Amino acid sequence: MDKRYVVVGAGAVGGTVGARLHRAGHRVVLVARGEHGAALRERGLTVHGPAGADTARIPVAAGPHEVDLREDDVLLLAVKTQDTAAALADWAERPVGPDGGRAGSRLPLVCLQNGVENERLALRHFRRVYGAMVVLPAAFLTPGEVRIWCGPRTGALVLGRYPDGADDTLREIAADLTGADFRAEVVEDVLRWKYGKLVNNLANAVDALCGQRPGAESGELAVRARSEAVAVLERSAIAWAAPAELAELRRGVVDELPSGAGAGHGSTWQSLKRGGGSAEVDYLNGEIVLLGRGCGVPTPVNELFQELVNRWARERREPGSLAPAELAELVGRAAAEQPAAAG
Structure with a gap:
């Protein structure tokens, strides 16, 4: 089943990953508020890179109340760590599918964040938590725009189940990221990375x-x-x-x-x-x-x-x-x- 990626926090990392997955043909929803969210709705997301600028019109939500979650959704958490606890509380209790099961019980969550605390916080709310070590030199300074300054690939990610291990869901996510111009490696010791x-x-x-x-x-x-x-x-x-x-x-x-x-x-x-x-x-x-x-x-x-x-x-x-x-x-x-x- 073709996954839909819900990117919670469409800044430098989240915005770039979402844009590249969208360009590769995947269904994507960007979650952003304030001026950035308004700019994404009005003008789309522009990714500036060494090869030039690429603008994508991707569905945008201000928060979980604007997203009808489905069984095939993957949550990509890309907010700053100081905002993680609030984001988890907002998303974990959202209903999924027609029977209304909790997102925390039904959906995989991937932490595309720095540090080592996010996954631990996430495991309080989500059964399936995945960590990612992200190498993606990028900047988010202007609403509606992100800028990357690397090549020839957009970035590199090392992914693993938290606290350790790997599974087929993760391998499918890694394959999607590889097809979206990232180097994506699956490991069983993601915390070490x-x-x-x-x-x-x-x-x-x-x-x-x-x-x-x-x-x-x-x-x-x-x-x-x-x-x-x-x-x-x-x-x-x-x-x-x-x-x-x-x-x-x-x-x-x-x-x-x-x-x-x-x-x-x-x-x-x-x-x-x-x-x-x-x-x-x-x-x-x-x-x-x-x-x-x-x-x-x-x-x-x-x-x-x-x-x-x-x-x-x-x-x-x-x-x-x-x-x-x-x-x-x-x-x-x-x-x-x-x-x-x-x-």
């Missing part, structure tokens, strides 16, 4: 605070945040995909070709640029802080990054407005004040 991406995403905070400035200082700050994460994961006996594995997944498939507004910037920088008042840093750097506190490994760099990004978001400060030298000074001060690791 997601932890690897989490370590990589810790640098998003430096980008959000300092922007893409020349010099080695910003890179050194990112290395310090990642070094803390490695120490935490090792102490916690958590496996993660090594940088070489992530690089091999991308090589010749998702090569970055930066161009246009927001190009090269991470999702945290984009959240600050949109000025929505929140960012997902609590589930990126904050995840390492949480694990570190649980296992007795100090994480002063990630704790500082979490605090600063949250402040920038609340106060709607311009991303990239902090000088790397100033951030380095704050990092040094925070590291000096942090107590030593527990024995």
Whole structure:
């Protein structure tokens, strides 16, 4: 049976995945509210890429109350992690099909999100939860538009059942994504890949605070945040995909070709640029802080990054407005004040 993909959160990742599935001939519904939802209804979704712009007229819903769910639907969750709990509560209780069974009991849900918390939250509401480690350099800054800057494929995804394993439903979804211009790999240890991406995403905070400035200082700050994460994961006996594995997944498939507004910037920088008042840093750097506190490994760099990004978001400060030298000074001060690791 031909699936219909309901994309909850049609931003950079959700919008791009939905548009590519639609272009490949699949039934798709994009879920978006506010100015973005209005623009999608009026003008369609425009995906700007290295090969030019492509506009698609895809059905749009403002929320679950506007979607009549069917037995062949797949929910693709692509909201930011701070919005996950509300989205799950909205969608899990929606009736499916003529007998009105719950979506949480009937439908598969795929988390196309950063971090490692979304799937855990989802499993409280949905019986079948799938995780995805997504490599898709893209930006969402303008209502009705997303921009990607990679090639020759649109992106790469590693998918698995949560907390582990794989099944035929997932293999069918992966086949659809492969046919929609993605590299889609099915694995039985998706959390290992997601932890690897989490370590990589810790640098998003430096980008959000300092922007893409020349010099080695910003890179050194990112290395310090990642070094803390490695120490935490090792102490916690958590496996993660090594940088070489992530690089091999991308090589010749998702090569970055930066161009246009927001190009090269991470999702945290984009959240600050949109000025929505929140960012997902609590589930990126904050995840390492949480694990570190649980296992007795100090994480002063990630704790500082979490605090600063949250402040920038609340106060709607311009991303990239902090000088790397100033951030380095704050990092040094925070590291000096942090107590030593527990024995």
